Amino acid sequence: MKILKIENGNGYFFDHNDEWQTIDTIDKNGLLSLLNRFLEEGVEMDPIEDDNLQNQAQLIVYKSIHEKFRTLQDNKSKFRDESERLYLDEINKYDVN
């Protein structure tokens, strides 16, 4: 599934209502929704190529998000691992269900 795309010189993100919105309208909740999709399923993101994003504000936002997700790619399970390791033994011990 694609979460970031570039079309006609504009950057877009796939929001929580499954609709495409320009990247400069994204807020923190939009970012969180992208992160959840990113962690739960395989995602695609259009790369930035020469001049395919002309709007400079969109370029800043798109580029930052794109890079941040790319860095996370190799370390995708960190959120779950970190929290699930907590008290793992105790959960296993007491889990009567």
Add this chain to the structure above:
Amino acid sequence: MKKIDFHIHTVQSNLDASFTFCQDKLNEYIETARLDCIAITNHNLFCGDQFASIVKEISIPAFPGIEIDLEKSQILLISDGKDLAGFSRQCDDIAREFNQGCESIDFEKLVEIFGDLSQYILIPHYDKKPAIKKQTLDKLRPHVTAGEVSSPKKFMYCINDPDRLVPVYFSDCRISKRLVSIPIRQTYLDCGTAQFHEIRSCLSDKNKVSLSECDGNSLFQALEDGQQLSTGLNVILGGRSSGKSHTLGRIKAQFKNVKYLKQFSLTARDEEEDDRKFNEQLSQRESLFSREYLAQLQGVVVDILDVDLEEDILTATRYVETLLKHANETEKHDSFSSAALYGEEQFPKSNQKGLTELIGSTKNLIRNEEFREVVERHVSLSSLKSLYVELMRTYVTNQESQSKKTWVNELVESIKSELKIRTAAPTIAEIDLYRIALNIKKVEKFRSIVKAARSCRVILRKPVQGFEIVAEVSPFKGAGMMKSLSKSQVGFSEAFQSYNDPYDFLQKLKNLDSRITADEYHKYFVKIDYRILNKDGFEASGGERSEFFLLQEIESAHTSDILLIDEPESSFDNLFLMKDVNEIIRQMSKKMPVVLVTHNNTVGASIKPDYLLCTKKELEDGDVKWRIYSGYPSSKELQSVDGARVKTHDVFMDNLEAGSDAYNERKVSYENLEN
């Protein structure tokens, strides 16, 4: 009666301070102390040649022995000396163990080296450091019947307790030229000859050991010249400058663990000074209570230290100004400032404290064995476990969500800062309104907590020895009170002006001299005063206060080996108060030797001493002679160590009744009054 000392060091070991053995000093010790038998017991070694030479030089029997570090304690092992070469070889084996770095051998090694332990006299450190452990003692039985103690008090404790070993009291001295004071720590044995088997037999019978030659365990030697004291209550009488306090000083020098209450130490002299000292002493005694009372306030103060309302107002002002500017200068807005993330705020940090506490409580309910039945009557264990698991899962989900938000926050911040660099629009200053609002609430609560903590009331009523200690809280009335609490030269005048607003006051404290550290700030918010009320509920008088402190001091002597009190009556304005003091002194003397100096008849006569001492400064052939006459109060005469005698009746008359004439005069006037 045979007087023995079976704990004498003549060779320096690595456990001793440096010393060189002196044969002449040993001879002097044997002669002065009139010893009948000794044992040489060096630390983890035995020097056969030196022992043979000592035996030749002295006129009394000496037994070869060794003091061994055994299972982290020490034990004397004494041989009959019949096979000196064999004993020497065994001790060499011990020495070898310690030379190889061993710090303490075990029971098995002891048996391996010395074989049948029944042929020796074994005396462990018992009521003496480092004391033998029960497990080691159990292994050594039945070969151990006697144990070494470090004071007459401990000797008596063993004598009176049927379950304890037979006590022995030895010098544990190093015989060298530098030994100035001849030891006074020896034990008398009720045996006809100083033979090994006879001594060993005496050491298994409490009726055959004693601290004195003729008076059993009623008396013990307290001074080098042979002066004895009772193991119970001793009263020293004597005129002014007759050497009473000096005698107490000499006794003090002979013992290690002494409680010495000096003359006038509790006296009230200047009312104001006395009040101050009294409050200080009482506050010190009750400091634990003050600390507990102020503990929560201290926590709040530490938290409030991080709050800076002034800085918060500046931040808010900056925020409003930049926001207005941003709104007014719309012409400067561009695509960068229009991006949604430009003005985005961070996800706030979530706090899982409540949930973690709940998880902890649930865990306690599951683990608790003591009240398992009660808990299970209401909630089944399996329900609790399910609850625990669900809470934990919630916790895990929350943690995961928080990690994600932190990740997003970082991203938001980085995009925002890039957008800000590019835009021409005025930047809106950062603000954490939640934190600012929380700070305001914190300060409000802080003010009300301090107000409540310092509202005047009694917070403690504690009965102590017929008195009542009362603690009261109140606000400080002035800067001077704070200064005296700080015990420094720091001036509190400026800070005190803000005292009514705890938050402002705290800011002023922060600006004070660094001699007042942050962990002490809380003490300046609430004043705690202690008072002592007498039996009738009234404020204790100066004399009553002295009585209270004296009782406390005497009580605290429990852990000492001997209690010395110099003229307790000097601290009292009303001698009827001495009644309780006398009673507690008598009680203490049942547990340890007590020496009381007095020149007052109310004390001296009513306290009923076990032993009476009278110090005298006498002129003999133009020379001043200081003597101590002593004896039982029931005996007609008291005797000094050089044989001089005085009549007990005269001693009482001269020292307690201001002489016979004054006594008779008083007697007549009382009779007249009666008639």
